[in-house]
Amino acid sequence: MRWSAGRYGTTEEARCPRGGHPVPGVEAAWTADWPAARVRSVSDGPVSLAVIGDCGAADDQLVSRLRAVRAGRWRELTRWPGSYLVIARDGATLAVIGDLAGQHPVYWRSHGHVLWWATSALALAALDGAPVDPTALAAHLALAQPDVLGRRSLMRCVSRVPGGHLLLADPSGARTERFEPAEYGSVELPVAAATVRAALVEAVAARCDGRPVSADLAGLDSTTLACLAAERGPVTAVTFADERLRDDDLPYAKRTAAAVSGLTHHPVPGTANTVYYDGLDDLDRLPVTDAPNAYAVTASIKRAVLDTVAAHHPAPGLYLTGSAGDAVLSAPSSYLADLLREGQHRRAWSHALGHARLRHTSAWSVLGRARPASRTDLADAWRQTAAELRGPVREWVPQASRPLAWTPLLATADWMSPDVRHQLAAALDTAADQLPDAPARLAAWSDRQDLARLGADTTGWRQLAAEQYGIALVAPYLDNEVIRACLAVPADQRGAPGRYKPLLAKAFTGAGVLPDFVLARTTKGGFNALAYAGLRENAPVLLDLLGQSSRLAAAGLVTEQPVARMLQRAAAGQPTAQGALHLAVAAEVWLRQLETAAPAWWEVTSRVAAG
Template sequence: MRWSAGWFGQSKRSRAPRGGEPVPVLQSAWTVGWPGGGVRAVGDGRAELAVIGECGADTDQLWRALDTVRSRDWRALTTWPGSYLAVARCGEALAVIGDLSEQHPVYWRPERSGVWWSTSATALAALDGAPVDTVSLAARMAFGQPDVLGTRSLFRTVNRVPTGHLLLITPERTAAVRYEPAEAEPVVDLSRAAPTVRAALTAAVATRLGDLPVSADLAGLDSTTLVCLAAQRTQVTAMTFADERLRDDDVAYATRTAAAVPGVSYHAVPGSPDTVYYNGLDDLGSLPVTDAPNAYVVTASIKRAVLDAVIERQTAGVHFTGAGGDAVLSAPSSYVSDLLRSGQRLRAWQHAQAHARLRHTTALTVLRRARPASRSTLTEAWSQLAAELRRPPRPWTPQAQQPVAWTPLLATAAWMAPDMRHQLAAALDTAAADHLDAPSTLAAWSDRQDLARVGADTAGWSEIARTGYGVELAAPFLDNEVVRACLAVPAEQRAAPGRYKPLLAEAFTRTDVVPDFVTKRVTKGGFNALSYAGLRENAAVLRDLFGPASRLAAAGLITDAPVADMLTRAATGQPTAQGALHLAVSAEVWLRQVDTAMTSWWEVNSRAVAA
């Protein structure tokens, strides 16, 4: 696994990451698994700056940025194209700055004479064998929102830097400090934002292009846009997963796009009996170790089929994916709650009517679902949620039929033991009391949480691509400046009913970059058929995974009866909480991996010992 770490304190440390390479210029900082070109640093004695990852700043820009470091304008260090970690030192202050989408998360743990920081919570836990924080893991499973418990990580004694914050270490304190506003400032109309989105996305793609071969997914509007942008500069090998069970029109659009865009070599990847959800879970050794539970363990066989097809046609290079596009270009219909909150009743009614037509329901039903969230704040909602956890679980109903919520309570919460639900409720009460900078709108909160969840999962997908194929995954929609440009547009404009991803269409219509028939597309493929097929074909594997040896069951994070009932429903094709099952599967796999991964992170730092 790729990771970075560092020590900032009064004394040298006797340990260093196993196989780590010292970061140039910075003292006591290392990277593991990063190629040389992915680590760059500058310094003049008074200030130091390192960027780790895919950063679009050239050497001159990095040197000029030392003035920014001296002025401690930390946010300005996050505005270059690409996906990277920034580490900056000025005097006795050190800032470690991850990205907005959690592809480069930051963790820390204090010691008596200093602070360890890292992009891997597991590595910091391995310093002394700190155990998993089961309550924090329960929160991940029950809510699906990474920031609910703030700085609490998945390991005891290891702290997490929440989304939009940086780690700032000074002689006076070590803390997570916000560098990104909780809500977009200023709000920008969609038509005015479109050129900025186009420029940011173009730069994000260009930053990843070099001498390596380029491949890409070619399916929906998001990935198609990336293919078109990359093909302006280089040859692109484009892939569509084309399992006949999907019954969508991705292949038709992909074929038409490849014919219209020069520089695109197109290939459809046929499905097979093995390319279904949950395949391969009987051999956990074939899955890469990730720093947190990762959703892509569920779909690994499908991702591998595409990467197999890429490697058959070219050497390992860069593979573009549209991951994150849904999170920044669209918005859930929960923004209707914000319209009600702000008194825009007529506008809320109009949007409710449009959403009702799409979902074959009534506008009153849409408004009834939206109204409770419009009457509460985030912290009030958490207090109400804590009270709900202290009561017996209610019968399962699909999320689409439940009231809109700041933090939805997922079906996994109903699978937990009563004691675990009570511990989670207590943690939620504490989080509500401690949360000081909550956004005023539900859309602003949920947008950031969706983004962080997708980004963290994409980091896990990157591990699959890199460890199994030597392929670098590129997800430009998750770049900081792309995120900022998109989320500056109000949710009701990004998700306007009757138009599919209007922000991306507005950004590229009549530009000769993306064909007009693509920007006018209103359909989107889905994988439900492969999910249900995987549930049927791997039912025995899933029962074994959650059986007597289950780590989740041992911790009280699942109980036998509701899980058995859910697996029975799923295997017979009945409606079930598939998203919740994905969370549980990925958590179970991760817990089993943690058992074997805690001994290989650190080694004696011979230089420090000699000193």
């Protein structure tokens, strides 16, 4: 696993990451398993700045930002293309800044009378064997929004830096400070389009550095990245084309490869094993990730794609994925609650009509789902959720049939023991009482939470690609500058019904990057068929994972009967709480791996005074 860590303070024990390398020019900071080319630093006397990851800044740009370090203008250090961690130090002041999507998370804790920070919560827990925090894991399963419990991580005694914040340490102590606004100002879609195009061009260019390039070639998001990369050199383009999907990704991919110079296309046919939940009877094949990871469930599909990439590349290179394109380029209908809250009733009605046509329902029904969320704020919504957790378990209905919510309560919450539900409710009440600077719009909150969840999951996929294939997976839609450019556009413009990905279409129409037929596309592939096939075919394995021997069950985080009933529904082809099962299985896999395959994180080199 690639990770970074550091220390602030003086200790007699010189501890560092096992196999780690000091960050040049930065006191008491290390990287583990990061290529030297992805670790860069500059310094001037007591002022130093390091970037770790894919950072598009030239060396002279890093040097010029030393002034920002001296002045504490931290946000300026996050404006380069790419996705990276920042370590900045000015004498006794240390700032550690992750990215907006959580691909480079930051955690911290006190140990041995000093402050330790790392991009891995597991590593910090391993300093003294701190266990998993069951209430935090309950929040992960029941709410699936990383920032709900603020600074509480999945590991006891380990704090996390919430999204849009940085870790700041000085002689007065350690604290988190916000560097990113909780909500962006509004930029009209036609005005923002050029900025979005420039951000994506720079995001792809920052990665195309001579390594062999491969890319997804499926939906509009991934096709855009593949075509941008093809402007800079040859691209091995792959399309997962399992016939059970019955989508039109493959015809579009073939047509695009024929029209765009530089794209060499390879379809990836499905097999009996390319379904969800395949291979979970052998957890040794999965990398140990820092948190439960969604790609544990779809690893066989990802391996099929990476096998094809590896077969057509003379050496490992980089792989562009369109992951998170949906999250930044469009928006769910929850923005209707914001329109109602702001008194934009005519616009809300117009949009509700469009969403109703897509869902074959009435506009009144669409607005009815949105109205409760329009009448509350984030803190009160959490208090309402806490009250719901203290009440009786709900009868299951699809999430799309429930009212819109700031923090939807998932079916996993109904599988938990009463004691765990009450502990989670208490934690939510505390979080609501302590909530600082919350966004006023539901869309602003949910956009950020979706990105944080996707960023964490993509990190797990990246780990599989790196450890088993030597391939560097990159997700440009999760870059800071891409996120900023896209989310500045109001959600009701990004997600307007009747217009598919209008922001991307406006950004690239007439730019000569994408063929016109790609920009005119209005369809999108989906994996539901493979999810249901995997549920049916791997039901015995899933029943074992989440049954009597389940680690989640032992902690009261699931109970056996409701899970068994949900799997029976799946076997019968009935609607199923797929997202809830996905979360539970990934968490169970993670807990079992921590018991049997947790890596050795640290080594003690000597016992001398250190700063």
